Amino acid sequence: MTRDNDKTATPLRLQIPHPARGQHPPDQVRFISRAGEMPKPALDEKVERIALMRKQLVRVLDDDGQAVGPWVPDITTEEKLQGLRNMMLVRSFDARLLRAHRQGKISFYMQSLGEEAIACAQQRALRPGDMHFPTYRQSGLLISAGYPLVTMMNQVLSNELDPLHGRQLPVLYSAKSHGFFSISGNLATQYIQAVGWAMASALSGGTEIASAWIGEGATAESDFHAALVFASTYQAPVILNIVNNHWAISTPEDFARGASATFADRGYGFSIPALRVDGNDYLAVYAASQWAAERARTNLGPTLIEWITLRVGAHSTSDDPSVYRPPNEAESFPLGDPVERLRQHLEFIGEWDEDRHQTLQSEIDTQVAEAFAEAESHGSVKTGDVGSARTMFDDVYAELPRHLLEQRDMLGDSA
Amino acid sequence: MTRDNDKTATPLRLQIPHPARGQHPPDQVRFISRAGEMPKPALDEKVERIALMRKQLVRVLDDDGQAVGPWVPDITTEEKLQGLRNMMLVRSFDARLLRAHRQGKISFYMQSLGEEAIACAQQRALRPGDMHFPTYRQSGLLISAGYPLVTMMNQVLSNELDPLHGRQLPVLYSAKSHGFFSISGNLATQYIQAVGWAMASALSGGTEIASAWIGEGATAESDFHAALVFASTYQAPVILNIVNNHWAISTPEDFARGASATFADRGYGFSIPALRVDGNDYLAVYAASQWAAERARTNLGPTLIEWITLRVGAHSTSDDPSVYRPPNEAESFPLGDPVERLRQHLEFIGEWDEDRHQTLQSEIDTQVAEAFAEAESHGSVKTGDVGSARTMFDDVYAELPRHLLEQRDMLGDSA
Amino acid sequence: MTAMTMIEAIRDAHLVAMERDPKVVVFGEDVGYFGGVFRCTHGLQERFGDHRCFDTPISEAGIVGAAVGMAAYGLRPCVEIQFADYMYPAYDQIVSEAARLRHRSAGDFTSPLVIRMPTGGGIYGGQTHSQSPEALFTHVAGLKTVVVSNPYDAKGLLIAAIEDDDPVIFLEPKRVYNGPFDGHHDKPIVPWSKHPLGEVPDGHYTIEIGKARVHREGTDLTVLAYGTLVHVAQAAAEEQGIDAEIIDLRTLVPLDVDAIVHSVQKTGRCLVVHEATRTSGFGAELSAIVQERCLFHLEAPIIRVCGWDTPYPHAHEWSYFPGPERVGNAMQELMKP
Amino acid sequence: MTAMTMIEAIRDAHLVAMERDPKVVVFGEDVGYFGGVFRCTHGLQERFGDHRCFDTPISEAGIVGAAVGMAAYGLRPCVEIQFADYMYPAYDQIVSEAARLRHRSAGDFTSPLVIRMPTGGGIYGGQTHSQSPEALFTHVAGLKTVVVSNPYDAKGLLIAAIEDDDPVIFLEPKRVYNGPFDGHHDKPIVPWSKHPLGEVPDGHYTIEIGKARVHREGTDLTVLAYGTLVHVAQAAAEEQGIDAEIIDLRTLVPLDVDAIVHSVQKTGRCLVVHEATRTSGFGAELSAIVQERCLFHLEAPIIRVCGWDTPYPHAHEWSYFPGPERVGNAMQELMKP
Ligand SMILES: Cc1ncc(C[n+]2csc(CCOP(=O)(O)OP(=O)(O)O)c2C)c(N)n1
Numbered sequence A, B: 001m002t003r004d005n006d007k008t009a010t011p012l013r014l015q016i017p018h019p020a021r022g023q024h025p026p027d028q029v030r031f032i033s034r035a036g037e038m039p040k041p042a043l044d045e046k047v048e049r050i051a052l053m054r055k056q057l058v059r060v061l062d063d064d065g066q067a068v069g070p071w072v073p074d075i076t077t078e079e080k081l082q083g084l085r086n087m088m089l090v091r092s093f094d095a096r097l098l099r100a101h102r103q104g105k106i107s108f109y110m111q112s113l114g115e116e117a118i119a120c121a122q123q124r125a126l127r128p129g130d131m132h133f134p135t136y137r138q139s140g141l142l143i144s145a146g147y148p149l150v151t152m153m154n155q156v157l158s159n160e161l162d163p164l165h166g167r168q169l170p171v172l173y174s175a176k177s178h179g180f181f182s183i184s185g186n187l188a189t190q191y192i193q194a195v196g197w198a199m200a201s202a203l204s205g206g207t208e209i210a211s212a213w214i215g216e217g218a219t220a221e222s223d224f225h226a227a228l229v230f231a232s233t234y235q236a237p238v239i240l241n242i243v244n245n246h247w248a249i250s251t252p253e254d255f256a257r258g259a260s261a262t263f264a265d266r267g268y269g270f271s272i273p274a275l276r277v278d279g280n281d282y283l284a285v286y287a288a289s290q291w292a293a294e295r296a297r298t299n300l301g302p303t304l305i306e307w308i309t310l311r312v313g314a315h316s317t318s319d320d321p322s323v324y325r326p327p328n329e330a331e332s333f334p335l336g337d338p339v340e341r342l343r344q345h346l347e348f349i350g351e352w353d354e355d356r357h358q359t360l361q362s363e364i365d366t367q368v369a370e371a372f373a374e375a376e377s378h379g380s381v382k383t384g385d386v387g388s389a390r391t392m393f394d395d396v397y398a399e400l401p402r403h404l405l406e407q408r409d410m411l412g413d414s415a
Numbered sequence C, D: 001m002t003a004m005t006m007i008e009a010i011r012d013a014h015l016v017a018m019e020r021d022p023k024v025v026v027f028g029e030d031v032g033y034f035g036g037v038f039r040c041t042h043g044l045q046e047r048f049g050d051h052r053c054f055d056t057p058i059s060e061a062g063i064v065g066a067a068v069g070m071a072a073y074g075l076r077p078c079v080e081i082q083f084a085d086y087m088y089p090a091y092d093q094i095v096s097e098a099a100r101l102r103h104r105s106a107g108d109f110t111s112p113l114v115i116r117m118p119t120g121g122g123i124y125g126g127q128t129h130s131q132s133p134e135a136l137f138t139h140v141a142g143l144k145t146v147v148v149s150n151p152y153d154a155k156g157l158l159i160a161a162i163e164d165d166d167p168v169i170f171l172e173p174k175r176v177y178n179g180p181f182d183g184h185h186d187k188p189i190v191p192w193s194k195h196p197l198g199e200v201p202d203g204h205y206t207i208e209i210g211k212a213r214v215h216r217e218g219t220d221l222t223v224l225a226y227g228t229l230v231h232v233a234q235a236a237a238e239e240q241g242i243d244a245e246i247i248d249l250r251t252l253v254p255l256d257v258d259a260i261v262h263s264v265q266k267t268g269r270c271l272v273v274h275e276a277t278r279t280s281g282f283g284a285e286l287s288a289i290v291q292e293r294c295l296f297h298l299e300a301p302i303i304r305v306c307g308w309d310t311p312y313p314h315a316h317e318w319s320y321f322p323g324p325e326r327v328g329n330a331m332q333e334l335m336k337p
């Protein structure tokens, strides 16, 4: 294919990223700061100065579990214990439902193992009335908001009490009452919607802010760009979260990130202040979320946050990561485990110990087991207890139009 | 709409850009450097260091017409005279066709008045075999490549000799032989295609590079993002041009740029080196294009260039800019006029004078007039000399499928 | 009543809707300060301020995506896509999001929004200023699709669309913006002021989404049409001396099947016309429905007269456009014993 | 001949095409190292290196846009969209660019590329892993649209698609990847190894794009089907004891009209089936064509059995899917005197 008219010219070559994959040990986290090292900028700090911090990582918890530095959030011990409980609940919930999948009781599942701190802490740092536009790995938002576990499980089981009438794939929850936007199966669409929602709040003189969520892989999608353009132009009150868990199914973060140093870098070209934050550090997540929320609430505009974490489990129950993941990836992950780290901190400050932890763990496991037992008592898609198929015609429109009435009648005859 | 649960909170407000428009004098160019002021980075300079130059402007020609500083390109006087001639040809061509539109001879036209230097100089700085993916304001690429004026006019007239058989709107040329990709009416689509073409060249071990063109307004489109992601990830040999002529129909650059300082800033988050260049300075355009091309040819990857210029005319013949443009915008534009500036330089170095200029001008005007007379002799869409309507069925597919054969027959009956 | 062009009627509908409901917001490319390239939103920013009507960056995905978020918040966005040909970058947000939000969330979130787009050819706009993509919307459950043919309908239907709780695609054939164009492109332009449907009531009124209008009563054959083709069909009928019943469908989804069936059962012959490309156009659905419900009433095969299956050509647009001659020939064909 | 699943046949087609022509490049999300979430490109990167088969960022617009540029350069990209449900972000590049490039440039540039997508439901994938968007392609002039139903066809048609000089949309109903699924989701899975169409020739062969295949000869009625529904129709015919002639269309555009007309004129009855939503589905086009060309041969109205006009529901997918019972009932209905 060479159409060379200058035989001395360098043949061009393409760079196909060759990240750690398969049997190679991963280069998992770029640019790790020490806890407490990164300064905390003023809310209205210039984007250029914040950009200079782009290779730093907001971290609060040090290796001993001590909270150090300017980002230590001002929260009570109760709040921290609540955070621990929420994260453990998410983890226990995930574990129970993965088991249910193995038992053939549910059709599909996606867990957030290893990423629990991000959704859990941000939910607590925001306010009722704010709206999250999540992906499928932020069930911590719902659990931290006190949404009923049984209802979540009903959705996952697609049983008769599923509030979504079995329409959606498991974990694609919707809970307006709890500040949780309906999850789409299409990646990235929610990002610009969150910006639109935040714009609507501001256009209406409201006080609620929006929080947009996306995986690092999905930042390559076009709607990510639309969101940044609109957020920048209208200075929408929105938090733009990028959860960098290093994987997009089988594809390492390198493909979406390209040559740039970090995903936080993406903010700079839109003059959107951007932070990189240790996503496995509950206190850092809380503090950074608070900072970004405060910026939004005081009309200082959008903030982009890249959360560094690791997808510890498979992409979904349909995925077989052994084909592409290096062994022992989680064990060697330098940011540790979010539950363990908050627990260590609580122990460090003398508010927690092994006994209390075991008690809490069994309390939570019981709570989850009971919830699952209750949910399961309402059946599942596997047992065929899925409510009436006729509901499929509802909510396509506000009112059932004639052609859907006719089709529902036809279904009645044959189903 | 306020769903405020904290009555002390600040009501949110949106920022709708209020740029200079209508009767206000424009804030037309942000961050103008003196000629020669901006340093010339090494081809493999770190993106961070180049980013620090983002508020500077590559300029070569000073107010006296002297070429100064590290970016002075090493080109002959003949080459400069060729550039002057090409720009004047573009301008004369545009003027003739605008007149033809006023005379009711053509259906539509879009001119590049005030922006001629960018396409003209870049075309000369690249090589045969390279491929441009232009928008509708880069006819200078064709003219500088020596594409026949009459053929261009045939396209604009949609006459019997129009190589595109009257299928495309005027000025949406296609000329593979001259390194000019078929122009799409849909904004931004060509940007990622250019990256794909460049990837193909590199995948094939070719030596040809691609050059992508986009208006500053269209950078808001999603395909701009796709292009940056792919160019960054695969380090494609491509020049990513953004022509910032300050307007997108009635909308000032502010809406697409948002809060960022410059469009060149968009490159940083992808680690794509980006320059801002005085687009009305032929020598600066030449030098910056050469620099970017050299980077691409030596496998150093993509370069983003924001060209600062002004859309002096209306958006198109369908547009009435008096509704939204400040008066005297062109006169007060700080970067002057590209033709005048190169002319001044040639006079400064003693290679040009008023007489020679007048002679050249009338030579060019004659050339254009003769070309137009010839093109017009083949008729136009207005005179109905448009070739056979049956050609509309060709090229939908490589071979005419049965349903199109049938439809062509039906047309035959009724047309 | 005021004589209005379709542009003025659309603008007036915006005015009425924005006046009545502060939740209505209007935005799009060149829509704010300038008032839209076709001037359909002219004066709205001046009247309601730039928080109710504003310009956007050139991003159709952004426009619709933001509108979905705003609608979920509780606003009623009415947005413009500059030409229907440019809706494709927004197609994911339209199909996967606006259309499905109510269903997938079981009514927890909704997206009551209107997406206006000029459609159709006849202005020498070439392939990217001439398309009629209605069939790409009618195939999508959850969307309502409206195509207007005159100022009276345009105002009443646009207000109804803005007040509707579902996402509505609102298609405006640009060739009838300024008059009831009947396909005779070489004849002088007739303005709306000379046409009864150019008389537009002042203030608020709505036309029910999902109801067709009998544009012309007749007994020889039924023409199913919408947009510009309503006027073309009328011209063809008159020129051919055929007593056609012309139904202006006005809404494609939900469709007024009763009006269609009623007419075809009466006439026994059916012609389907549209400007969009033929294959998989909405005409196919109309043809399928008619034969499903009226097969034994049909005296002749249903004929479709449509745009050809090619891109809309710039110079040859009048060979592409299904004008009165092609429509008229089809009427004669249908009437053959 | 080797017994293959449809996945293996598709992978084999890639191998053959890449072996023969160095210009063939393959890419998409998870397509390189991993070999695709359905494993259709498994082993290609290892065999041909990462300049011939590679992973991409998650950007369908980027995948198709880059492919258009590569095709214009002279390569022959064959790309995968992970699920057809995710093609919407690429729709602009498909419709406005790939489909129109040859025409708008009068052959100066072309875009010979293949876009593969798994389609259809039946894996409890919910509304975003189950769609069949073929009608959104068949309405677009310039595209060829292929839907495969078995391993033999899949290999021959995919090689033909890659060698074709036009852009080809290549749809793979995922429910028949591993066996000739006939809609009886509660019965044991039959593998392709037990089916004659699972026997796939080694090496290079092509099947002509635009030619249908008579899947089952019969005299009672004609079923127009493609993809999974071919097998469903067969099961229904057998269960109902109806001697149906089942035509596997294989290519929707260009369509094998002769095969259709020939069969319907013979049987006098026609059933159109597909999994996509009914309104404006490709079945409408088929119905319209059949009545245009065979009206006076029809003994009964053409019936369409399709997916309902709703999003594809997760838990109720078997109520949505047009299974053998619904198809069988329609056959009985058609046979009523
Ligand atoms: C538009 C679209 N394209 C592709 C997919 C298929 N898909 C689902 S998840 C996924 C990977 C996403 O990775 P990332 O954004 O990093 O999120 P994570 O799974 O790591 O949380 C892909 C490709 C999709 N759902 N939507």
Ligand SMILES: Cc1ncc(C[n+]2csc(CCOP(=O)(O)OP(=O)(O)O)c2C)c(N)n1
Residues within 6 Å of the ligand: B135, B137, B185, B186, B187, B214, B215, B216, B217, B218, B219, B245, B247, B248, B249, B311, B315, C029, C058, C082, C086, C089
């Ligand atoms: C996808 C798409 N959306 C909208 C348009 C309509 N349109 C044509 S040109 C234009 C303005 C483009 O501005 P800019 O990119 O700055 O280029 P300039 O005209 O200044 O050269 C718009 C909105 C289009 N052609 N394509």
Ligand SMILES: [Mg+2]
Residues within 6 Å of the ligand: A215, A216, A217, A243, A244, A245, A246, A247, A248, A249, A311
């Ligand atoms: Mg990820």
Ligand SMILES: [Mg+2]
Residues within 6 Å of the ligand: B215, B216, B217, B243, B244, B245, B246, B247, B248, B249, B311
């Ligand atoms: Mg511009």
